[in-house]
Amino acid sequence: xxxxxxxxxxxxxxxxxxxxxxxxxxxxxxxxxxxxxxxxxxxxxxxxxxxxxxxxxxxxxxxxxxxxxxx
Ligand SMILES: [Zn+2]
Numbered sequence: 854x855x856x857x858x859x860x861x862x863x864x865x866x867x868x869x870x871x872x873x874x875x876x877x878x879x880x881x882x883x884x885x886x887x888x889x890x891x892x893x894x895x896x897x898x899x900x901x902x903x904x905x906x907x908x909x910x911x912x913x914x915x916x917x918x919x920x921x922x923x924x
Contacts, residue, residue, distance in 0.1 A: 882921035
Protein backbone atom coordinates (compact mmCIF):
# COMPACT_ATOMS: atom_id res chain seq x y z
CA UNK A 854 0.00 0.00 0.00
CA UNK A 855 1.42 3.33 -1.01
CA UNK A 856 1.79 5.98 1.58
CA UNK A 857 0.74 9.43 0.54
CA UNK A 858 3.69 11.71 0.34
CA UNK A 859 1.79 14.43 2.00
CA UNK A 860 1.22 12.52 5.22
CA UNK A 861 4.08 12.50 7.65
CA UNK A 862 4.57 11.06 11.07
CA UNK A 863 6.12 13.69 13.28
CA UNK A 864 5.73 11.88 16.61
CA UNK A 865 4.53 8.41 17.70
CA UNK A 866 0.90 9.44 17.80
CA UNK A 867 1.05 12.60 15.77
CA UNK A 868 0.67 12.86 12.09
CA UNK A 869 0.62 15.88 9.95
CA UNK A 870 -1.26 15.99 6.78
CA UNK A 871 -0.42 18.53 4.20
CA UNK A 872 -3.13 18.83 1.67
CA UNK A 873 -2.50 20.31 -1.70
CA UNK A 874 -1.44 23.76 -0.72
CA UNK A 875 -3.09 26.50 -2.64
CA UNK A 876 -0.38 28.66 -4.07
CA UNK A 877 -0.84 32.33 -3.66
CA UNK A 878 0.96 35.33 -4.96
CA UNK A 879 3.25 37.13 -2.53
CA UNK A 880 1.66 40.42 -3.39
CA UNK A 881 -1.85 41.70 -3.04
CA UNK A 882 -4.09 42.76 -5.84
CA UNK A 883 -7.23 44.79 -6.04
CA UNK A 884 -10.43 42.81 -6.37
CA UNK A 885 -13.07 44.76 -8.21
CA UNK A 886 -15.81 42.70 -6.61
CA UNK A 887 -14.66 43.11 -3.02
CA UNK A 888 -13.22 46.56 -3.63
CA UNK A 889 -10.31 45.64 -1.46
CA UNK A 890 -6.74 44.50 -1.60
CA UNK A 891 -6.81 40.74 -1.48
CA UNK A 892 -4.39 37.89 -1.78
CA UNK A 893 -4.30 36.22 -5.15
CA UNK A 894 -4.85 32.48 -5.10
CA UNK A 895 -3.61 30.14 -7.82
CA UNK A 896 -1.67 32.85 -9.60
CA UNK A 897 -0.87 32.20 -13.18
CA UNK A 898 1.20 34.35 -15.49
CA UNK A 899 -0.91 34.86 -18.54
CA UNK A 900 1.31 37.10 -20.56
CA UNK A 901 4.39 39.14 -20.45
CA UNK A 902 4.32 42.37 -22.35
CA UNK A 903 6.72 45.26 -22.34
CA UNK A 904 8.49 43.88 -19.33
CA UNK A 905 5.34 43.54 -17.26
CA UNK A 906 3.89 40.32 -16.04
CA UNK A 907 0.17 39.99 -16.16
CA UNK A 908 -0.87 37.59 -13.47
CA UNK A 909 -4.32 36.16 -13.20
CA UNK A 910 -5.64 34.54 -10.08
CA UNK A 911 -8.56 34.12 -7.78
CA UNK A 912 -9.61 36.49 -5.07
CA UNK A 913 -9.07 34.99 -1.63
CA UNK A 914 -12.45 36.30 -0.50
CA UNK A 915 -14.90 35.84 -3.34
CA UNK A 916 -13.00 33.60 -5.73
CA UNK A 917 -13.53 36.08 -8.52
CA UNK A 918 -10.97 36.61 -11.19
CA UNK A 919 -8.36 39.15 -10.27
CA UNK A 920 -5.76 40.42 -12.66
CA UNK A 921 -2.54 41.89 -11.45
CA UNK A 922 0.07 43.65 -13.50
CA UNK A 923 3.51 43.33 -12.06
CA UNK A 924 6.02 45.72 -13.54
ZN1 LIG B 1 -13.04 39.44 -4.28
